[in-house]
Each structure stands twice: as structure tokens, then as C-alpha cells.
Amino acid sequence: MRVTVHVTRRPEIADPQGKAVSRALADLEYHNVREVRIDRTIHLDIDNDDPEEVHYQVDRMCAEVLVNPVLEDYVAEIHT
């Protein structure tokens, strides 16, 4: 079963990667770019056809490895 996990930094948490890109764009004279934020999307292929079990497993994997719960939020999308 295919799963997409959208991981976003919480709005109140600074995004150093986005800030670095923002500075690079300003150096190239793109002065009208007000903000850059960079999120990640994790695509998983899980060998299990039960959406409920997959959802439970994905939540556990997010808590253990995929997401930093202090800085980030996530939404998991199960493609049934």
C-alpha cells in the first residue's frame, strides 16, 4: 500500500533551510521573494493491504523516525 506523509515545520518554528534559500535568492537579485519555507514529503510503499493497520504503523513510524514532534507536524495520506 502506498502512503504519502506530508511533513511541515510548525509555523512558529524557524526554517534554516528556507532562510538559506531566501538569502541565495536575494544574492541573485530576487528581492521580491518575501518568504521561503521548505517541507518534505515522504513516499512509502508498505507491504500490507489493511488501511487501518497501515495507518497505525505509519503513526508509529512518524513518532519514532520520520517526524520530529517538537518542530514538525504531519499528515499521512493512505492511497487505498
Added chain:
Amino acid sequence: MRVTVHVTRRPEIADPQGKAVSRALADLEYHNVREVRIDRTIHLDIDNDDPEEVHYQVDRMCAEVLVNPVLEDYVAEIHT
């Protein structure tokens, strides 16, 4: 104007970050995860209300900074 750029690694290009996460999941006994790929989503806020100009600028910024054209593809979404 808000823009979202979805950057994906080409399917034939290896994804070292995804591979590392895959190994970490296997170490934690998640042996049913067949593949992990990690993409990034770039959110930009651009001070310009003309969608055509914004599209043109985003394409230039992707070519110059945001995307590695050898390894990656992208789709830009302009939120009008």
C-alpha cells in the same frame, strides 16, 4: 502571490536520504516497508500579482537555485 514548487527526484535516480530512512526503519523491525523516497516542497511568497510574471520568475529561480536539473523534476503551482 503564493507559490508551491513540488520537487521530486527522477525515478531512475537513487535517493540516499530515502535509503537512510529505509535502513533506520528496518533496524526498528519495520521489515514490510519496501521503499522510501523523500521529496521536498518549497513554499514561496512572491511580491507580484501577475501570474504570468510569477510563473516566469519561478521557472528561472528553479533553474538557478531551487532545483537540480540533473537529478530532479519540478511542478510549480501558482495560487492565484
